[in-house]
Amino acid sequence: MLPDNDSLALFVKAAECGSLTKAAEVSHMSLGAASRRIALLEHKFKTILFERTSKGIHLTPAGAALVHYAKDLLVDLNKMQSEMSAFEAGNKGVLRVLASTSSMAQCLPEDLALFSKAHPDYKLIVHEAWSNEITQSILAAEADVGIIMKGAFTAGLDVFDYRTDHLAALFRSDHPLAHKDNFSFSDVLDYDLIGLEGSANLMKLLTMEATNLGKTMKLRVEVRSFEAVLKMVQSGLGVGLLPKDVGLSKAASGDVVCRPLPEPWAVRQMLICTRQGQSKNLALTNFLSTLLGSIPKAA
Structure with a gap:
């Protein structure tokens, strides 16, 4: 005992x-x-x-x-x-959700609110984690559903396309690239960069694209949050790399400029992942229906 x-x-x-x-x-x-x-x-x-x-x-x-x-x-x-x-308390069930930093900072909170409004009898337990950690937790049955970035290990999981995420560069307003015409990722690589600590898939993508250009990333500082990226950029420590929607919200202050990277690879796919064989889980089925139904239709 x-x-x-x-x-x-x-x-x-x-x-x-x-x-x-x-x-x-x-x-x-x-x-x-x-x-x-x-x-x-x-x-x-x-x-x-x-x-x-x-x-x-x-x-x-x-x-x-x-x-x-x-x-x-x-x-x-x-x-x-x-x-x-x-x-x-009278709830029909509990859904344990693990979400990537990018999704938590952008579209997911609104979609969670939609689900909670439509299904008030379900309780959501939401935690933020990195994509590779999320898939491991889903496989280990430590969570029910995950929101990850494409590129994470997903063998053994059911995966659904969610929303897209457009990478952008965040410059201080007096930076040489802040207002330059026709800038590119290659131009950004000539300057010190601010990275997000723990974001292995993002850093892998950026490093690979830099290598394809015959350049290396000058990663000067790694921080743990998008808010910290903003602070580093405002201090003139380098160029931040983060999702466009997050960058645009940070640029509202006026002392930084957010510019989406023009390269096609900068548009990343978010995914919803669950363990296989969960079709009888009504709470999960309703959750997937809400999130997939929230995706904007292509024009």
Whole structure:
């Protein structure tokens, strides 16, 4: 039988605090009760989890191994309780959605709102992740549906075309290319660039196109968000590369200029992916219908 959740949570807190006294206070229990819980854990696993010293407590090798699993288990239990509470509240089901940074910054929020309005009895749990992480999570059944960029590994998944994403360059308004006629990606490569950390598929695409031109990318700074890209561009650290719709919203301030890259490869396809064999999942079917129905029709 597994230890109870409260004992595992106390154990993790004690490991983080380095003090059973502090962990007991945070957990709103007496020191005696906390000591008994830790003793029961040690009895359960037939090993010592903490070394006690005059300066506090320290994890033994066994304790260090357990704390890793305990943290993961507590996170999973919290997710389980959250999803089950949705049913208790009268919801018909829960959809776990993982979405790429580009989709979250552009079209997806509006489409999620459409789905929620049409299907208020379903709860959405939405997290942002990189495309390759998303496909791995879908395959592992850790999420139900993903919004990714084409180029990610999709073997074993059902995949549907979603929307397109047009890459653009973001310049400070006084940059030489900000207002140059007929600029190209080749011109951009002559300057320092601001990249998005973790966006492996985008960087792979840009690097490949640079190589085709016989040039290399001068990646000066990597940041974690589009807002940070804007700040770096405003500071004159380089040229940002990001989706056009995101760039245009950032350019509204007037101190930066967003220019779509003219090359055909700069138009990327967003995809919706799910595990195979999900046709009987009504929530997922309704979700796909909403998102696919939201795609603008070609003129």
